[in-house]
Amino acid sequence: MQLLSRLASRHPWTVLLVWGLAALLSLPLAARAPAALNADPAGGLSDSEATRVTDLLRDRFGERDTNTAILVTRSEPPLTTPQGQATYDTFLAGLARVPGVSRVVAATPGGPLPTQAPDGGLALTVAQIPLGDGGTPALSAVRAYVRGFQATERSAALSVRVTGGQAIADDFTAFAEADTKRSEFTALPLIAGLLLLVFGALVATGLPLVVGLLSISVAMAALYGLTFLMPVSTFAQSVITMLGLGAGIDYALLMVNRFREELRRGGDSRAAAGRTVATAGRSVAFSGLTVAIAMAGLILPPVAFVRSIGIGGVLAVLLTVLASLTALPALLALLGERVNSPRLFKVTWAQSTRASAGWTAFARRVTARPWLGALLPTAALLILAAPALTMKTGYAGAWGLVPGVESRDALDDVRRLGAGGLLSQFEVVLDLQGERYTPAKRGQFQAVVEELRALPGVKAVLSPFLTPADLGAGGGGLDALSALTRRSFSADRTLLRVTVVPDDTLRAQDIAAFEARLRDTLRGSGFAYLLGGAPVGGEEFSRAITGTLPSVILTVFAGTFVLLMVAFRSVLIPLKSIVMNALTVGAAVGVVTLVVQQGVFARPLGIPDDVGVLDASLPVLLFAVMFGLSMDYEIFLLSRVQEEHLRGASNDEAVVLAVGHTARIITSAAVIMFIVFAAFMFGRVIATKSIGLGLAVAVALDATVVRLILVPAFLKLAGRWNWWLPAWLDRRLPHIRMEH
Template sequence: MHRLADWVTRAPRQVLGIFAALLVLAVPLAVQAPGRMTASIGELPNAESTQVTALLRSEFGEQQLNTALLVVQPQAGQPAGARATALGEFREGLEDVPGVLSVQSASELGGLHPAGDGPELVAAQIPLYEGATEALRAVRRFAQTFEEERGLEIGVTGLQAIADDFTHYAESDTRRSELTAMPLIALVLLLVFGALVATGLPMVVGVVSITLTLATLYLLASWLNISTFTQSVVTMLGLGAGIDYALLMVSRFREELSRDLDSVQAAHTTMLTAGRSVTWSGATVAIAMAGLTVPPLAYVQSIGIGGVLAVGMTVLTSLTVLPALLTLLGERVNSPRRWAVRSGRLAELSPRWHAWAHRVMRRPWAWTLAGTALLALLAAPTLGMQTGYGGAWGLSAGIESRDALDDVRGLGAGGLLSQFEVILTLDRPYDPQHDAEAFRAVTENLRAVPGVQTVVSPFLSPEDLAGAGSGGQLDGLAAAMALNERSFAPGGEYLRVTVIPDRYLRSDEIDVIEPQLRAALDTGPFGFLLGGAPVGEREFSRAVMGALPGVMLSVFAATFILLLLAFRSLVVPVKSILLNGLTVAAATGAVTLALQGGPLGELLGFPPQADVVDAMLPLLLFSVMFGLSMDYEIFLISRVYEGVQAGLNNDEAVAQAVGRTARIITSAALIMLIVFAAFIAGRVVLTKSIGLGLAVAVLLDATLVRLVLVPAVLKLAGRWNWWLPGWLERRLPHLEVRH
């Protein structure tokens, strides 16, 4: 740290010149980065649904696995003939759209007949992965043009449309949140610092770190699939942690200036004190975000990589750009003078908070039990948490793919987006004489499962086959031939059946129907693999939730080691991990209440159909909040540690630490609260949920935990706070953390 401090304070213009050049290169890349992110969760290696998809491609030559559904609303009072003509022209034009593989009616997809005198349903098959987004954009452009020319209303939905709308609105939510939060943050900083120049510096740190991170993610997107929600996490960390660290650094610099040091000396001292705290704090946040790289899920790993990059860039900017600016500004950091306040006010001892800490420590058991009980009460709803993949219900009403899905459900065809694909496996080529009846029995058993609308197989009825064409005998024959082609692999060792439910399935409904389908398949003589979108969604959700314990243990272990090195204690790390974990659980409980029918959800605009907590949310909340809350822990405990090292008794060291950090912690928490709360107004449920969870967590952490539970627990532990076995003391390296 000494070498870095020497360089930054002796050559500040050189430092700023280097970063200015980097920003010139980074800005164009950062602007384009969101467009290279995706909402698709992809395929899980070796998962059953992945095996089914692979077999459909290799054995059945199936390419039509990505359906865009278009709901065509006719003009009021339009004659039947004109309506049929318009629909025919629409289908013909749709077939010529680049990227469209085929166009079908709902009946051609599986004997469904949703259309009557009302809206018509048309399905366009587009590529599954490569080129899917481009094809969907072309479909939407064609539909919009046809709307304008013919006066129709056309809504587009489907799994790709839902995923692309997730990407679009997650990006727009992030931009809007930034624009909403920035003025409010500036106002808080102005009230905290009392000077415009000092107010602008934390904003600079946040913007620079976010820009550099997004530019790096743009480059990484050439090799990795980067999740859409990475942008939201980067923004939250860049603004929240960046402004947090700058608040600490700038307040310490102003404190040093008040001691008659020149700007170079003040910035150098700031680097060696507050700079060390920023480094340690950044390390704890990075450890928590790195936990997301533990699960073998590329979608989750990309968020972890983005989080680690955001924290790294924030710490780097805080330790280079910020002290370089402070060195050049000197006393001008307090300009304009008419708004300047006493420089060291944030860091000086607050008599009110000092007295409050002593009041808490006079009754430590009462405060500990009451505070813990409150957090446990807030965390209780997590016991009834239902997790899953939100799908279309993860979008707010008013978004095209979500609204069009409501229309599709009204037509009785919602199950087209929740199809189960069944591959029956034989140990020899299919023999119609011996296997046909068993194959028919399997399809009938599947059809009998409650909630199944139809089963696409070679055994569809003549009425179904006639409905798949235009009604003629020749059309029925062509449909029968098509069904046979899709149902039997050329080698004869695989059979295919498609199960279409009677509705679009929510995550909790998949859990009901999937076991019944497996039970029906178990009655037959064939082996089987069950796939399709519902199975893939459940596999992803289970993989995410299954990874949560491993992520938590990894983060706990790494954080324990870091705090052990920082504070040379076995008790402090355990206390910190328990309290932070309880805070995250309480925040997750609040989100669970909002999403699963609580009045808070209706008040904040959560869609009532969501009804499940996205499986990603507990993982994201834990990683982001556990790391950020360690900022406050290090700010507070490092002051306690300094007091103990200086010879203060335990109670006075704790009271002075609270008195000296309470203003900084509450100011930083207010800024973080603004950043996170801005995301609650978004239109993507996962983004709203993260914003709500983090806002609740930071509110609890900066008040109940830091100002009540930590002083009370430190009082109860007494001299044991700093207990470390002699053999371990001799083996640990000596590191320094202070601010």
């Protein structure tokens, strides 16, 4: 810390020049990052069963383009008239020429999956496009063609909307990016106004924003570089923005407040900046490390998609800490007393070197009845956390977007035609264990297909055993049967394939039961098998993440315990901090479950009441971010308690004095962070809205119920045991003094 203190106070221009160059070089790369992110629900699962099925379909069955775009057309006059059919045929001919489209399947009024309404007014067209990286460009080309076609006069009677798995994922990514930008622009003016009330001076108001924007721009550039190494989640951008703004403002509040205090004590601005880093900087460094440890927990799940969020979060926090300990004090060293100009308000909200009389009196009332202060908040937090026990996770698909988004709204028409199962197809590959398919195995193969067709909830099974009667009018006759036969056998005829289409689009909470029925049937078929498709991939992704949640929690708890034990030279305080932060996280997750999954108060908050599940990555993501940020206020408060205790105050008096000195800065920082997080609730992606809701609830609870009531009450009850550390451990731990 002494090195950073000397660097920032003695060479401020050099420090600012380095940060300025880093920001300038980062901006072009940061601007490219959002487009390189994705929302693939199975991202990073390279050896999953669903991935193996996709590879077999590509390599052994010659299915190069198993991805689809579903185009919903409304025609007036309808397709049953010559004019309507002619317009539709013109549309199909142009669609087949779109780059990336390998095949177009026209609407049919009959067959196992009718894709045309009897009156011809509503129809579905399926365009096959590449999987993986080629899917998004191909879909963009399809959408561009649709816009161009609809702009022509002759197509005025044909309206087209695009949906499908790729369209839903691309809309998820696009709207997540747009929502993040909108949240930033919405929050920044509000934050600036609040900071002006806190500091009372225009120059000081701008400093926290500078720190946040510096760290965000460099972190986003690093995130763009990460996209060349692994799939990077759309959530990573939101996490970087939240941490960069939220933590950056928290740390800047602490640093600027300490700098003003040092200026009043005398000495020049550079010396004051150096002392600020040496004192408050320690709290910032330890607070940042606790957040970084929590975010690093996301690197544990064996899913590159989730690891990218963890890496992005760690980058954002470390860069925010670095900017707070170098760029900010360098600015302060150069500004000196000008940090207080132009002075717009004589009375400020939080920036005072004196303890708040009101908060001091409040702390005395809490510590006078410590059992009441400990039990009531704990009970309230447990009640709020109770809904989390019923939490369900999965990939919400179209229901992860709000109504009004084309890919979600078009799904209603797909389901109206009875073809909703097209978005939830299961691919079954039967392995003959190296033997070739012969007529002798036909009966066994057909028996499996019939058993699958008989399962409840199955709309159709695409296999070589469909007949012209099954295909119905417009089903394609012999050509369609020939195509079904080709798709059902691998080139060497040692693998068999059938596609199971459910009655309707499966919601995330219904996939496991449907999959279990399929597996029960396949296990009794006598064939070795693999089961794939988008629903299986989504379930595997969910299990991969939720299965590692216990190890993530234990790792974060262990790392945080060691760090706090070193910082505060206590065994009880780290344990208390972990338990109370866990209560905060549990309460916030319970509220998110109640609103998003159960639909309670969902509509007033702009969340549809039919989502049904939380995105699979939300529990681990919310835990990491919430737990880390909750430690900010914990360290701010405890470092002051320790400082007062080391000065000779009794345990009870140290607690009261610490609350009196820190409550204003904690509440002002919490209000600002609440605004940052709440701004993310006004978007179109349910997962992002859920993150914003969870973090807003967590910071509100943590800065009020937990930090100002529960913690002081517990510290009072623990008494001298707060600072107990075994002698043998005390000799082995490094000695670090925490101040702010």
